[in-house]
Amino acid sequence: xxxxxxxxxxxxxxxxxxxxxxxxxxxxxxxYGMSWVRQxxxxxxxxxxxxxxxxxxxxxxxxVKGRFTISRDNSKNTLSxxxxxxxxxxxxxxxxxxxxxxxxxxxxxxxxQGTLVTVSS
Amino acid sequence: xxxxTQSPSSVSASVGDxxxxxxxxxxxxxxxxxxxxxxxxxxxxxxxxxxxxLQSGVPSRFSGSGSGTDFTLTISGLQPEDxxxxxxxxxxxxxxxxxxxxxxxxK
Numbered sequence: 228x229x230x231x232x233x234x235x236x237x238x239x240x241x242x243x244x245x246x247x248x249x250x251x252x253x254x255x256x257x258x259y260g261m262s263w264v265r266q267x268x269x270x271x272x273x274x275x276x277x278x279x280x281x282x283x284x285x286x287x288x289x290x291v292k293g294r295f296t297i298s299r300d301n302s303k304n305t306l307s308x309x310x311x312x313x314x315x316x317x318x319x320x321x322x323x324x325x326x327x328x329x330x331x332x333x334x335x336x337x338x339x340q341g342t343l344v345t346v347s348s
Numbered sequence: 349x350x351x352x353t354q355s356p357s358s359v360s361a362s363v364g365d366x367x368x369x370x371x372x373x374x375x376x377x378x379x380x381x382x383x384x385x386x387x388x389x390x391x392x393x394x395x396x397x398x399x400x401x402l403q404s405g406v407p408s409r410f411s412g413s414g415s416g417t418d419f420t421l422t423i424s425g426l427q428p429e430d431x432x433x434x435x436x437x438x439x440x441x442x443x444x445x446x447x448x449x450x451x452x453x454x455k
Contacts (some may be wrong), residue, residue: 262444263429272384272392272435273356274444286442291350322391332439333398 229253229337236342240312249323249339256270257281257301260326262335263308263320275321276308280330288299291317313346320344350374350438362455367423369450371436376416380440383421386449387432395434396421398438400433428454 235247244275247263276287285297296309297318308321320343324335351374361367371381379399384392394403396412399419409424423430431454436447 272437272446273447274437274446277442277444288443291432327394327397327403332444333380334385334394334437335392335441336394336397336403338393341391 229325231325231337231339233321233323233342235322235340236344238345238347239312241311241346244309244311245313245344247308247310247321247323247342247344251304251306251323251325253317254325254328254337256299258329260330260332261299261306262324262326263297263306264322264324264335264338265317266322266341267319273319276292277332278306310344313344315346318344318346349443350441350445350451352378352436352438352445352447356450356452357448358451358453360453360455361426363426363428367426367430367452369436369452371414371419371421371447373417373419373438375441376383377438377440379415379422380438381412381414381419382437382439383410384435384437385430385432392435410425411430425437426452430454434443 230252232250252306262277278297294312298307307311322341323339325337327336353372355370367444386392401414433449433451
């Protein structure tokens, strides 16, 4: 069964960096695009970034473009999100999410449990 | 960006009711529309993708419809376990966007 496990969250000062990771298992990781989606407490969902199955195509939300970098290591079944120049408004729970369809973007059928990032001095 | 607007923002309904949630896109998104259910403290769960295709394991009382810019999630025969917040999401254009959510309470 598909399992996604995020790690790397924590408390960080504004302007500093943090790296989130997502360990995937239970499916052929290299076949599927992967995304990061975030959700502030009590608020809705915000898509952050997506990476294609082979890592060649990446897209970002405007709110993180130029500051965050999504990457993947298909040999280790791991998705990452490097977050630089962090701001208080980046304080949310970050989920990694698997696209439902191999080589096509329709929806997310599996989600991790989320990792909390708090940006505060 | 494609704005996704859901209505209502919240609703309280009784077990057995037929419930409809609307989602309107600010521009046409063809069939790239999905619906999710999220319960407190949990990750979202995919219910429906490509407008009307039921995700495996999701009860048949959930259905989706619509085209272009207007879409609907219908729950036929609301059950106690259907409480939670429902989100629509478009994957037609970047940045992918979600609706603001519809909170469903069971009376």
